[in-house]
Amino acid sequence: MDWKQAWSTTTNTTNSALDSLAPVCAPFAVRWDLEADRRNKLRTQGHLKALMAAQKEHNAARSTHATAKSQQLTARAASNNPFAAGRRAARVASKAASRHEKDTRAKLKAARVNYPSTLKARAIQAHSVHAVPSAIASALTSTSHLTVWPVATSAVLIGSNVAALALGRRRVRVPVDESLSLEERQLMERLDPSYWVEHAPDRGLSGTVTTPPAMEPGGVRCEIRLDGTWTVKTLVEKVDSVRALLGARTALRIRITSASRGGWAVLSLATRSAAAGVSSLWTPDRIPSDPLSMSLGLDTETGNEVLIPFDERLLVSGASGTGKSWSFRPLMATAHLRGDLLLIDGKGEEANIWESVCRVAVEAAEIAAAIDEAHAEMTRRKHDMKKRGISVWDGHQLTVPIDEGQVVLAAIARDKERLQRLIELSSLGRSRGVVLWWATQYPLTDGSAPGVHKLIAPNLLTRFSLRVAGTTQAQVALDDCAHYAPHQIPDGREYRGHGYLKGYGPRLLRTWTLDDAGVRALPKAIWTPDQSTSGQAPRTPLHLVKDTPAPPDAATNRDKVLAAVQSGARTARDVADATGLNKGTVSREIKALTANGALHRADDGMLLPGRDAA
Structure with missing residues (x-):
């Protein structure tokens, strides 16, 4: 046997066990030390002199009271008349001496409080109260052999007191990795139970005890035992006190949640991100094999990939500059590769990128037409499902993302019929394979310019929120999970694309x-x-092809529209038929060509080449 290794293993195991018990005994040791310190500070020369004077005065008062009592008894024996002058005088003197003795006794008690015994002496006195009678009881109850259980009980109590003090004063050594930053080292030292219990009362956190902290991929983490009336909710309300106790910087995210057992909380300090070493760039390889889910991103605390339902209605919220559009794109790309995508873009910037990939709608007329066609498709699928006797659409999904929701609602606010169709898309479309996704900078349902309609918002069950403006927006963005506080996400470039x-x-x-x-x-x-088509089976997913440079003479959509008009097309429909482009793209290119003079409209509305084009 390797005795050295065995000794080392035994020592490490013992130290680990003692370290785990130390936080349990720490409150007792702290209370003991605080009381001992209080008593020692009161034991001054002034208080000692006051105590000695009170004792002297009390002894004199007791002597006087005893003398007066004796004289009263003598007077009572000398005369049977209770109203005799001698008896009355003795009685009055006895009462005055009794009152004086009581007054001096109260003063002596106060002086003893001001100059108390040391806590060690008081503990010895307390243990003697049961140790001495226990020894006497052992001797008296012994017959043929010695009865030792009373003495053993006293010894156990004394040993428990001493052991609890030793464990409570034990300084737990937290193993510190060399890779930790200076900030993380400081936080872990202050989360050490011995430091926490000693300084917690100064911050109004008395009754809470930490466990030795651990370093995890997302930062520092430890558990906190909640004694007395403490709850997780009250500890969350004291997060500023926790930050002050740890000396943590203001920008450091501190999260306090419930542990897996009652009476415990979990404290997480986001000193690092578990997603820091993974590229955020999305590729089609990120599409899960499960056709009913899609990848949203990574958990910054664990590094695990987070999946959300693909066929569920979605609300994405985020103030300007938080990365909402870039975060929304991977989800749209997933929908595009798995089925059909109809982008309704109220602002128009995203449509500039997506128009060469999928169907887009930007202008008011295009948005109205897109809503009508999506609603008509939903209705067509309803009749087809009834004919085939199915309850859930079994073909490919038509995803309708709306970005920005406030602009789209403003465009159709006065058109009640079209607004109703949009509401029905959110409430009835999912089972028919027409799924609405909603993105907005202003997650509000009230006011003159809401970001999402109050009848649409309840249907958007999957909700993701980047940083928003305030608590009102947070309530709409995350509904009953608004306490995640998306409005408190730090404002910085490094937090773009981060949310709850x-x-x-x-x-x-x-x-x-x-x-x-x-x-x-x-x-x-x-x-x-x-x-x-009726009863269409799920389409084979699209795949990316290797990028090849376009030939120098490749025509753009604008060139195609201009060429079609020069060839005789006179209406937008004629141009769409001639070029094969969708109506939204044709309308936008005609508007641009008209603005720069390449096209112009005749009095009857027909399209004609401009003078420059001619």
Whole structure:
């Protein structure tokens, strides 16, 4: 046997066991030391002199009272008349001496409080109260052999007191990894139970005890035992006191949640991100094999990939500059590669990138037409499902993302019929394979310019929120999970694309991103209503093809529209038929060509080449 190794193993095991018991005994040791320190500070020369004077005065008062009592008894024996002068005088003197003795006794008690015994002496006195009688009881109850259990009980009590003090004063050594930053070392030292219990009362956290902290991929983590009336909710309200006790910087995210057992809380300090070493750029390889789920991003605390339902209605919220559009793109790309995509873009910037990939709608007329066609497709699928006797659409999914929701609602606010169709898309479309996704900078349902309609918002069950403006927006963005506080996400470039997912827990997620080049590399698939067929099976997913440079003479959409008009097309429909482009793209290019003078409209509305083009 390797005795050295065995000794080392035994020592390490023993130290680990003692370290685990130390936080349990720490409150007792702290109370003991505080009381001992209080008593020692009161034991001054002034208080000692006051105590000695009080004792002297009390002894004199007791002597006087005893003398007066004796004289009263003598007077009572000398005369049977209770109203005799001698008896009355003795009685009055006895009462005065009694009152004086009581007054001096109260003063002596106060002096003893001001000059108390040491806590060690008081403990010895307390243990003697049961140790001495126990020894006497052992001797008296012994007959043929010695009865030792009373003495053993006293010894156990004394030993428990001493052991609890020793464990409570034991300084737990937290193993510190060399890779930790200076900030993390400081935080772990201050989360050490011995430091926490000693300084917690100064911050109003008395009654809480930490466990030795651990370093995890997302930062520092430890558990906190909640004694007395403490709850997780009250500890969350004291998060500023926790930050002050740890000396943590203001920008450091501190999260306090419930542990797996009652009376315990979990404290997480986001000193690092578990997603830091993983590229945020989305590729089609990120599409899960499960056709009913899609990848949203990574958990910054654990590094695990977070999946959300693909066929569920979605609300994405985020103030301007938080990376909402870039975070939304990977989800749209997934929908495009798995089925059909109809993008309704109220602002128009995203449509500039997606128009060469999928069907887009930007202008008011295009938005109205897109809503009508999506609603008509939903109705067509309803009749087809009834004819085939099925309850859930078994063909490919038509995803309708709306970005920005506030602009789209403003465009159709006065058109009640079209607004109703949009509401029905959110409430009835899912089972028919027409799924609405909603993105907005202003997650509000009230006011003159809401970001999402109050009848649409309840249908958007999957909700993801980046940083928003305030608590009102947070309530709409995450509904009953608004306490995740998305409005408190730090404002900085490094936190773009970071947000919270409803129901996942208050754990910050970092989404995937897709740049302009990645969108343009997606295969082209323009959805039109006449492409839908009855009982269509799920389409084979689209795949990316290797980028090849376009030939120098490749015509743009604008060139095609101009060439069609020069060839005799006179209406937008004629141009769409001639070029094969969707109506939204044709309308936008005609507007641009008219603005720069390449085209102009005749009095009857017909399109004619401009003078420059001619």
